[in-house]
Amino acid sequence: xxKIAVVASGWxxxxxxxxxxxxxxxxxxxxxxxxxxxHRDPSFAQEEKKDRVFEGSRAFLDKKLxxxxxxxxxxxQLGWKYIEEQNTIGDWGNSNQWLEKNDFKKYxxxxxxxxxxxxxxxxxxxxxxxxxNFPEWEILANSAGAPEGWIRGSCEFFKPSLxxxxxxxxxxxxxxxxxxxxxxxxxxxxxLNDWNTTVxxxxxxxxxxxxxxxxMSPAYRVSAYCIEGERGYISNTxxxxxxxxxxxxxxxxxxxxx
Numbered sequence: 416x417x418k419i420a421v422v423a424s425g426w427x428x429x430x431x432x433x434x435x436x437x438x439x440x441x442x443x444x445x446x447x448x449x450x451x452x453x454h455r456d457p458s459f460a461q462e463e464k465k466d467r468v469f470e471g472s473r474a475f476l477d478k479k480l481x482x483x484x485x486x487x488x489x490x491x492q493l494g495w496k497y498i499e500e501q502n503t504i505g506d507w508g509n510s511n512q513w514l515e516k517n518d519f520k521k522y523x524x525x526x527x528x529x530x531x532x533x534x535x536x537x538x539x540x541x542x543x544x545x546x547x548n549f550p551e552w553e554i555l556a557n558s559a560g561a562p563e564g565w566i567r568g569s570c571e572f573f574k575p576s577l578x579x580x581x582x583x584x585x586x587x588x589x590x591x592x593x594x595x596x597x598x599x600x601x602x603x604x605x606x607l608n609d610w611n612t613t614v615x616x617x618x619x620x621x622x623x624x625x626x627x628x629x630x631m632s633p634a635y636r637v638s639a640y641c642i643e644g645e646r647g648y649i650s651n652t653x654x655x656x657x658x659x660x661x662x663x664x665x666x667x668x669x670x671x672x673x
Contacts, residue, residue: 417445417523419540424509425453425497427531427647428460430483435534437493440541447540449495450517451530452509454502454594460484463599469650473664476642476649476673480533502594506568507585507613514585519578529569531644532557535672539640543572543631552629553577554621557641558663559630560614561656566621566628567636568614569643577626586616600646634663639672 421436433451441447461484469477487497500512510527519525524544536542543555554577557570578584590613621628632638635656636645642664645651652660667673 418521419445419447419524419526419544420517420519420522421447421449421526421528422510422513423449423451423495423528423530424505425451425457425530426455426460426505427464427529427644428457428485429480429530429533430485430489431480432530432532432534433485433490433493433495435537437495438537440538442541442544445523445544448522449493450513451490451495451497452513453497453499454505454509456499457484457486457490459599469648471650473650476533480531480644480649502597504587504590504613505594508587508590511584511587514578514583519575519583522575525573525575525578527571527573529644531647532570533642533644533649534640535642535667536640542640548629552627554626555629555631557638557643558632558634558636561635561659563633563635563659564630565618566614567643568617570641580624580626581617581620585613586620587613589613589615632663633659634666635659637663637667639667639670642667642673 419441423432423436436449439447464481464484467481490497498513500509503512506529507527543549553574554566555572556566558567559565560567620626631640636643637660642649645653664673
């Protein structure tokens, strides 16, 4: 039996995300373990988002993502293992906290992801594993990052061989911002910019070791399977990336995927 581990950073807690992951179809001979590494209780997200008004052309996507906030009990009923950790560095900081206490070598595939991602298909995992390129890559990103070709750090599949090459953890030595004890964020999407540096050591490693990376989409944040949130919301955007995001969203609209 082959296994995939899904390790999600718990901060925003949209029910849609956790339910859609739990419903993923897998090829015969595969099973899935799901872990939520939480940096704050879901009740903080419930309070934060209860009066949120979504506006603009992407509002319908945020409304779909946040139609309901999941509770710990509901998450566990879906089969997730909920684990609270100190709110240090987000993104791969959550991943490292999982890697410290779990044997990644037990798995044939790992997904490290934010929880503010809108999942569009229940065949996502099935299609990736059955794809003819599956044996070739060691990292598969949901979308091409910025600059194009970089890893964004919010929704990537990793082979255990890559994690082993990294020494069993992500190098976060270039990142200085930590948020122990914090349970809120401001509306300024730039506050956490220092966390973008988490990807720098990995990209240097990829180039040095000639690691094979696959990308599910040339758009930014958008593929046919998942639309990644920007600091919690699909509607958030940085001006330099907006055009590539809109290209991806328009493609999904043309094919009736959103």
